Amino acid sequence: MNTKPIIHTKHLTKIYKTGVVETVALSDVSFQINKGEFVAIMGPSGSGKSTLMHILGALDLPTSGEYLLDGELVSKLTDEELADIRNRKIGFIFQAYNLLPRTTAMQNVMLPMRYAGVPKEVRQGKAKKFLELVGLGNRLEHTSNQLSGGQQQRVAIARALVMDPAILLADEPTGNIASAQADEIMGLFQKLNDDGHTVVMITHEQDIASHAKRIIHVKDGVIIEDTANHKQNINTLSKK
């Protein structure tokens, strides 16, 4: 197994200030995630799991501590460099899909490539390829409001994949989706992980988390448990 760390956090702390009240969302969190892992971060609401996810996705900065993503010290980057990191290294999948409204699936998937300056012809080819990969080859020109929740989330996954990021981060990816479609989405994540993608996902549902190979439990801003999910590991081994 390849053990090169993709994510390496050292003493991450995040404190929110609302007036004079300080809320500690994360307190001294240190862990590593290696290439090829499929990790679920679990915890009740208010546990700090979302905050952790946002810091991992470079959408927010920690108050103190260090975060290394694929060898780069994210917590010290400028705004411009952060944009670049988000563009090239991270594929973020939101609970609310966050597609551009009234915009076609193709255009949504092409957006990150436009920000990276990929030429138009290459963009179209890649967007089509990834939409086919998530099973939407026949929905290329549908706008977001013409797609079901599950289909929108698959567009979002295609969008996250299209820049070939070092890591896929999913924030409650099935939270807004009916359970039948949720299973398809989870199947897709497992397939992507089998293909070598590193996947980190947050969820509060045990059965969703059970698709991952490693489960990190967060509570009150600290990691209380970090265990391998033996059932999945056995599944993977038996497949091989």
Add this chain to the structure above:
Amino acid sequence: MDLLELFFESLGTLTLNKTRTGLAVLGIVIGIGSVIALVSLGQATQQSIQSRIESLGSNLLTIQPGSTNQGGVRGAQGGRTTLTYDDAKAIQTSSSITTVSKISPEFSRRTQVTTGGSNTNTQIIGSTPVYLEVHKVTMSAGNFITARDVETMAKVAVLGPQVVTDLFGEGTDPIGKQIRAGGQSLRVIGVTESKGGSGFMNQDDMIFVPLTIAQKQLFGVNYLSSIALEAKSAEVMTNAQNEVGYFLLSRHKLNDPTQADFSIMSQQDILNTATSTTGTFTTLLSGIAAISLLVGGIGIMNIMLVTVTERTREIGLRKALGAKKKIIVTQFLLESIILTFTGGIIGVILGIISSYFISRLTSSPFVISLPSILLAFVVSAGIGIVFGWYPAQKASNLQPIEALRYE
């Protein structure tokens, strides 16, 4: 990502949200259009009034004989017979009068004029060639009275266009034809251009004859009904009034100005009153225009703030996908520029069209003021761009997650 592509994306975003875009454009159109129309209305009115007064001659002074005052009974102004052709000639040749450039001695009286079967009652003006310049009369056909006509007492007449219509019918060429007035037969030698005047001095309803003919042949008098003077410039009007006044007083052997047997009126007095009236009017309209510009500006400000703020989440998403701050700000700036320029151009066109219709409806001149167009455009476009840019700039400074969470 190059600018052209960003431009087309902005254009695409704007066409996606037709209502939002339409409202923003409408705000700008009304802001700019109303200012242009109002300013143009004000200026058209001012020009129209001024040009009407100036058509009478702007540097004009008129000397009229004073009223008769016999046995304590005061008669009508101009009733006296104290003003003569010699007075006019003396003013002309006097070395002490330096501010007067032209002197037009005139004798006018209404009388019946006939030709063939038709007749009319009109104003006969006995005049000299100078009349043409002093009263800004132009000829539409033939010639005006010459100095030689005055000297030789030629029996000629120049008709106003209204008289031509009354005597010969519209569109007839009367030159060479004969008319009869005051027992004399006169040959028509010219027709004046229509000045479109109306009321107390309809300048189209007049017949001009040599001064000598009017005095001696038609009416048998030796005095003048008025002397029109043209001052060298508008600035020396008061000087001219004084110079001529004192000159005539001494010529008429009067010491006390209150005993003067004549009065001098200035066209400038009328013009001043009119200018100050229209000036007030223009100021009023400019005030209304300024208010509509302000209201329009607030409308633009409002809609830009709302549309950009409502898209804070979109800005967060774009940042999460790797958009650099510069790209986001540029995109929103482009959207604002496209919006304000589209609205601005439509507003200018509508403003000009409505000014045109206002001028048609009020039959005033069609005036478009370039400064007002520029001011309205710059203010509206400036507000639109600043308030499109500012919230976008603010939102793009947020951490992406804060922008995404924005409600």
